[in-house]
Amino acid sequence: MRATVYYFLLTTYYYYMHTLYRYLGTVAAVILTVYLVPGVTITGGWLSTLLVALVWSVITMVIRPVLQLLTLPITILTFGVFSLILNALLFWTMALVVPGFEVSGFLSALLGAIVLSIIAWLIQKVL
Template identity: 50%
Template sequence: MRLLLLWILNAVALLAVAWLLPGIVLAGFGSALLAALGLGFINTLVRPVLTLLTLPITLLTLGIFYLVLNGLLFWLAGALLPGFHVQGFGAALLGALLYGVIAWLLSALIPNSKG
């Protein structure tokens, strides 16, 4: 149940990002759900491989390249998923940062069932 709620909250976070940034376009809540699911898959499957491959440059830039990697993956999701469009790398970088902050804040509202 928690996973389903997190998925919906991530979709809401994407809608908020699309509302706040003019360079990010979502066709509606259904597209936001699909984009949240797609971002979850990209972050689960692609991010670890790219993080490992770009570890030397990430270390040289003291971790700043990891932000670039987040933006690139957000941009990739916008290119692959229907109803979700990211207009340029700048919008992708800002969108990824804003999406991460909003999704983190929303997920903090859910009580943890451990205990």
């Protein structure tokens, strides 16, 4: 009984620490994206940066899979190009939701979504 409780606590601890590391990796990816992509700015300081990372995490875990499923026929017809457009639209929508996060145009949103996805993927592969 005691070993089971210990195992539960240990696995719960590792799960939450892994989630925290992934979130901090997303924060780093957001900072690098703002630095690398012209037209993407954060004016609210650290709080806005943390909020952008949180909103992007929710978008990639909850909203994007549903939209990808709904737009699957269009994605197939365009050979996957619509998936990039969908990511750009979600990135641009994030600028409307998060105060202090600004995207100057669709091209910046497209480039920002691509860069953020690649950097976040690379960081999370390392973790």
